[in-house]
Amino acid sequence: MIGRLIDGRYQVRSLIAKGGMATVYVATDLRLERRVAIKVMHDHLAADERFRERFIREARSAAKITHPNVVNVYDQGDDEVFAYMVMEYIPGITLRDLLHDHHRLTPEQSIDVMDAVLAGLQAAHKLGIVHRDLKPENVLLADDGRIKLSDFGLARAASANTATGQVLLGTIAYLSPELVTKGTADVRSDIYSLGIMLFEMLTGEQPYRGDQPVNIAYRHANETVPAPSEVNASVPHELDELVAWSTERDPELRPADAGVMLEALRRAEAELGQSARPVDPTTVLATASQSDVEDTDPTELALITSQMSSASSPPEFSDGHVEPFRPGDSPTVVGAPVFPETSAAELEPSLPQATSTAEQGASKRRTLGAVIAILVIALVAAAGGIGWWFGLGPGSYNTVPEAVSLTQADAESAITAAGFSVGDVTQEFSLEVAAGTVMDMDPQAGTSLAPETPISLVVSAGPEMLTVPALEGLTLEAAESAITEAGFTYDQATTLRQFSDEEADVVIAATDTTGAPLPSTLAEGQPIRLVASAGILPDVAGETEANATKLIEEAGLVVNVSSREFSASVASGVVIASSTTTDPVVPGDTINISVSKGPAPVVLPNVVGAPIGEAIATLEGLGLTVGHNVPPGIVNDPNPVIKFVVSTQSPAAGVEVPAGSNVTLTATATL
Known part of the structure; x- marks a missing residue:
């Protein structure tokens, strides 16, 4: 990037x-x-x-x-x-950096920071916006002394106060009881977070600690925040009361919004005998140069130091992720931030003393000799800082090489060749990055770091192998849900349809994109193709030719009359049978049908000269009917006294007639 x-x-x-x-x-x-x-x-x-x-x-x-x-x-x-x-x-550091380096602030410095934060938050509350993630990481201290509130990543309108699914998105140490117990937040939830932050500035620690986040959340919901003076006896009673008021477990008992709390803070400041606020209320980190000291009345001088420092506390984003600042990530020379007061005996070359404008009222009463003494100490500290910078600090740092997109082996070689060591190597599944390739690194390439600093790598493990769900017998809609929930992909356009014994839109098979059967496990994100039933093939045997054609075409198939046959049992024009031309049968395929022409025609045999009974039996055996003028008793008598022999027949022998036709016989009696 x-x-x-x-x-x-x-x-x-x-x-x-x-x-x-x-x-x-x-x-x-x-x-x-x-x-x-x-x-x-x-x-x-x-x-x-x-x-x-x-x-x-x-x-x-x-x-x-x-x-x-x-x-x-x-x-x-x-x-x-x-x-x-x-x-x-905003070049500078965060309030978290300041607390990390100097543990806690003086009451005066805490008031200055809180005044600026409340002023900015008041503007948000007037617009109906709840910040929802107030903490020292989101308070920026600029080089020029300004204080800025940042990161409205969890901000919402005060009317949309339900935190459904996101109850603990804010940092747990600063969450209000109502967010923990009910999942709701309004402007008074921000007030609670500021009360916890004020407690931390005054004492150097958070009021609740626990091994698990749930333990801290429980204490927020069920315990009363202790007075800061119980931890730091120098905290005045007025600030104890402000912390207690802003951290009431019942939101109704807290200040109504940031504006109300800001008024209370300034009243407490006045009671403590603070000096008048600066002309620019946005600036609480003032700086001055050597010429300023020479041109200003000694009784009005503020203590001035400068600090060479890099951010050393990890900023935390609104999603709770912590990423460390490193040398070279942000400007490192910060002018006069609000640091806790330290004595000359506590000063070391790499950690110069600093003051804020909140201390200027007190410094006015100091003598010029004290100011000069502090300036001398600052110069010594600066000289030590310069030596540290070029000897052990960022001045001696190397640049982290690019390792992303390299194989793990090549990345480790590049890191060690640049003078660093390989830190933690973790693996993560990835659909985009090939297995064994570095996906991410921490710190990032281009960062300046001390030699032998460990560089952590995230290496791709390739796609995750997931279990393929059972899909046969499901409807297409249910199968699609099962596929996506299991971590695979499905494209309706690839679905195949074929006729089967199942109703339409029921899955009868699942394959990969080549048509091969699916294994029990498959790489995450891989496509799955479904074979769905197009319905049951219509049974048209016994239907008329017209009705059979309609049923087949409505199913999306093509009709072909493959034969027309005589049938003694199936009436003419009725389908005798149907057959498929493909296996499996899919929409658009052809279905053959055989249509009956009715019974086959009969060629009349010659029965002239045959006994009448024998002639009748022969013709009826061919499916014909027989008419004659001989008494039935004579015909059926097996041993008649008078025999009748056929003399003529109509139609004549050799004529082709339809089955069931009538044949008339004429018989003559004979002895």
């Missing part, structure tokens, strides 16, 4: 941080010639409509808020397969 031009406008320069949902880069807006931060959604998540909607919701929620203490959103769009969001670039 480094060096890529996104949407023809944003030139990606370097990596800031990577989360489970997106990666943030420093980029240059070529159109407006300014530096921006661009948040790019991971392409495998961009295909998921649920994640894409959440990402777009973050951009829209943040874009609605215009306030100096909220990170501005400039643009949002799509570039090929991924979605992105363009934001204001």
Whole structure:
């Protein structure tokens, strides 16, 4: 991604941080010639409509808020397969970094940070937007002293307060009791999170800890947050009360919104004798130069130091994923952040002292000698920092080589050749990346790191082998659901249909794309082809030719009269039998039918001169009827006294007549 031009406008320069949902880069807006931060959604998540909607919701929620203490959103769009969001670039560190390095803040410094955060959050609450993920990772401390609230990834309208399916998407340490127990959130849920954050700034630790997230969630829902002064005796009573009010388990008992809490904070500040707020309420991290010291009344000087520091605490994205900051990921020279006060004896060359504008009121009462002493210490610390920078720090770092798309063996060789070590190697299934190929690495290529730093790799294990579900006997609709739920793909256009003993649209077989039977397991995402019944072949024997033709054609088949035959048992024009021409039979195939012509014709034999009884028996045996003028008793008498012999017959012998025709005989008596 480094060096890529996104949407023809944003030139990606370097990596800031990577989360489970997106990666943030420093980029240059070529159109407006300014530096921006661009948040790019991971392409495998961009295909998921649920994640894409959440990402777009973050951009829209943040874009609605215009306030100096909220990170501005400039643009949002799509570039090929991924979605992105363009934001204001804030060089500096996070509040989490500050707490990680200095454990806790003074009450004055905590008030300054909370004042700025509440001011920005108040603007969101006025628009009916609930942040839902307030924590130190989402509070940015800029080089120039500004404080910005970021990451509205879980933000929602206050009216849409149900967190269905996402109850614990926020960081568990800051979740309100109602989110844990009911899955609902409103502006007072944000107030609870800020109360926990204020407790952490004052004490250096979170009020609840546990081995499992569920234990922490249980304590949020069932315990009262202790007073910060129980952990840090220097916390004043006024701030104890503010923490207690904002962390009431019952939302109705908390401040109604950020504006109400901001008023309470400023009243507490006044009671504590704080100095007037700065002219620009968005800035609490002020800086000054040596010339400022020389030109300013010593009684009005603030303590000034500078710190060479790189971010050392892992920022956490709204989806809970933690990705460490590393040297080179973001600007490392930060001017006068709000650090806890330290004595001269505690100062070390690599960790210079710092103050905030909240301490300027107190510094006005200090003497010029004290200011000069602190400046000398700062210079010594800076000199030590420079030595560390080029000796052991980022000045001596190597650049991580690109390992993605290499085989595991080649990637490990490249890493060790660059002076690093190979860290954890994990495998993940992938449909796109060949087995044994590196899919991802941590830290990313191009990062500057100390020699021997371990580089972790994610190697593709290829597609996952999944169990093929039983499909025969299911309807097509049920089979399609079973295929997709099992992790395979199905295209209706590939379905084959053939006539069978099953009703139409019942699966009679499943194959791969070549037509071969399916094995018991198949690679994830592989296509499955179904063979479905086209219905039962119509039985047309005994139907008239016209009706048989209609039934066959309605089934999608073609009729062919293959023969017309005489039949003594089947009436003329009726189908004697049908037969198929293919196996299996599919729509469009031909069905042969045989149609009866009725009984076959009879050629009359010559019975003239035969006894009348014998002649009658012969003709009737051929399916003919016989008429005669001889008394029946004479005909049926086997030993008549007077014998009658046929003298003539009509029709005459040799004539062809239809079966069942009548033949008339004339007989003459004889002795």
